[in-house]
Amino acid sequence: MNTPQYKHIFYEGNSSEYSKAIQLASESVVRFLEKNKKPFSGVTPAQLRAVMAPIDLNAPLPDYASLLEEVEKLYSDHAIAFHLPQYIAHLNCPVVIPAIAAEVLITAINSSLDTWDQSAGGTLIEQRMITWTCNEIGYDSNGDGVFTSGGTQSNLMGLLLARDHYAKEYLRYNIKQKGLPAESSRFRIFVSEMGHFSIKKNAALLGLGEQSVVAIPSDGYRMNTTLLEEAIQSELEEGNIPIAIVATAGTTDFGNIDPLQQIGQIAAKYRLWFHVDAAYGCGLLLSSRYRHLLNGIEMADSVTTDYHKSFFQPVSSSAFLVKHTRSLDLLKHHADYLNPKEHDEDGLPNQVNKSIQTTRRFDALKLWFTLRLMGKQQLGNYIETIIDTSAAVADMIQQDVDFDLLSFSDISALVFRYYPERLDEESVCAVNQYIKKELFKEGAALVAGTRINGSFYLKFTLLNPLTTTEDVAKILQIIKDHGADYLKHHKQALSKTREIA
Missing domain, CATH: 3.90.1150.10 (Aspartate Aminotransferase, domain 1)
Incomplete structure (x- = not known):
């Protein structure tokens, strides 16, 4: 079947259409590189709205050339150019070409990494990338994890596991089945005053409220561990329930790293979940000269990594890692149409069992391309x-x-x-x-x-x-x-x- 009404569907009958579209899009990207000589055009929202306002979205354009011309005027000519050396604002890295090449396969083949029967080899590649990262962290063969949309989602998963783990282990209570226990209003999470805003945001989303987050003063913009232990003891004396400590390996403002080893020891002493937000600092895993700055990360129960911050990957490319794969059982839900229990019995690896997402892009392929072509x-x-x-x-x-x-x-x-x-x-x-x-x-x-x-x-x-x-x-x-x-x-x-x- 090769009729005009189906000319834009991605299938074997339209391979020439696909090649043409990709070639024109690539040429547009090259124009972006050649035309943009400064990080930003300086355009204002009002100026761009005026250009966009006359466009009738119900009147399709005649060809890809017209489409790309329009998009360049609306977007590419004004997009922030993170690759230029004059861009030194936020946590946006330039991206490596192997990862961009991987994006072509990811988007076209369009695997969904939730179940084996939707992704097959993609599942195994993601699992290898997770295993590789766990090894770099210092986890043993029990380490596990899943790719996520970014650091905020990974931090959410860390706090979710901290909350549910405490309830299961010490209250003998199943939050997944019964909802929050009465004691949850007294749960406390400790993080540096320099920690990421997502810790408070996620505590609120988890029903614990921002009041559950205890900000610890910093020393040199790193968590003060003496004040951390004093805060834990103070909360205990007030009848509250410490459940977790979040250490930051690379604060957003200062790029500083909390004393991970000392914090890990305190977490173990008080039997608290230890989560490390290494969204920024995960790049140190790649460095032989600076890897020591992350010493102690291997003590963490869970870790956030953002490859799209420090591994030069396109957005999105992030992961949530755990020291013990059994921790992820707290996230597992079975649906008969998707991941029935017999799949577990048959040994089918369904990544949805480890994720709070269902449909997920095959972002791990970008990191695979990068490591296999460039190397650590x-x-x-x-x-x-x-x-x-x-x-x-x-x-x-x-x-x-x-x-x-x-x-x-x-x-x-x-x-x-x-x-x-x-x-x-x-x-x-x-x-x-x-x-x-x-x-x-x-x-x-x-x-x-x-x-x-x-x-x-x-x-x-x-x-x-x-x-x-x-x-x-x-x-x-x-x-x-x-x-x-x-x-x-x-x-x-x-x-x-x-x-x-």
Whole structure:
């Protein structure tokens, strides 16, 4: 059957149509690389809405060329170019070409990784990628896991298992069957004040409320373990029930790593679930020089990894790992039409038994392509280059009298501010907010911003091995130029400036 009404369906009769579409899409990608010479065009939402408004979605375009021309005007010409060295804002890495090639197979073949009868070899490839990651973490043959959509989902799974494990083991109560027990209002989860926002968000989704999350003060922007143990004891004295500790291996703002070994020991002492959020820091698993920074991660009951942050993979590519495969039984649900119990008896590997998702993309193939073609060492070299460049940039910022560096990083996130003279705090925040906005409007370089103890700071996140200290030096000069421009034109707004000593 090869009739016009079916010309766009992916099947053997339309192989030439497929080849043509993929070729034109590839050419569009090349144009994106060639045309975009700065991270952002500076387009505003109002400008793009005006371009999009006349489009009639019920009037199809005549061909792929017209379609791609439209999409380039709406999207590609303005998409944030994470691959450029001038992009050092958020946790977005450039991606490697083998992983992009894998995306072509993933999308076209369109396997769903929930059951064996929908994925076959894809299931085994995902399981091998999970086993490989577990080995790198330091788990034994009992380690297991599943690919996820990202760190927030993986952290959700970690807290879910912590909650249900505690109820099952110590309350002899099955939350999956009966819902939350009366004691759940007293469950407590401990995380650094620098931990990811998803911990509170997920605690709320799990019915524990944000009040269940106890923020532990940091020391050098890493969890203070003395205060952690004091907090656990305090909650016990108040009649509350500690169930888990979440350590962060790579905080979003500072790229610092909590003392994993000490936290693991405290978790074992109080019989708490130990989860490590290594969404950012998982790239250290690749490095022979910096792997020691993750020592203690092997003590964790569960771990979050984001390959799309530190393994140079396209979004999405993440995983949730557990030390003991039996922990994942807390997630298992049988459906007669999908994964009946006899599948377990027949030894059929249904990944849906380990996941809170049903339909899932075959994201593991991207990592398989990458490791099989490039190898761990080359990826590790990228990570080491990023860390070394970040350390050099930190020294540059610290030595420049116009900047105030807040902290050095274990990985590659640097928090600092433009601070050329002794301004009052309000004015310092104002000038740095101005710089951040002007950089985004201009688009020549993109940096992030954050608030620490109420004050506004700029932030570099370096995740591109192509970014050099020379590139960053130019960005620092652009920051200075915008700062000087603000000071020149806002003298009245700076009336509170303190006298220079």
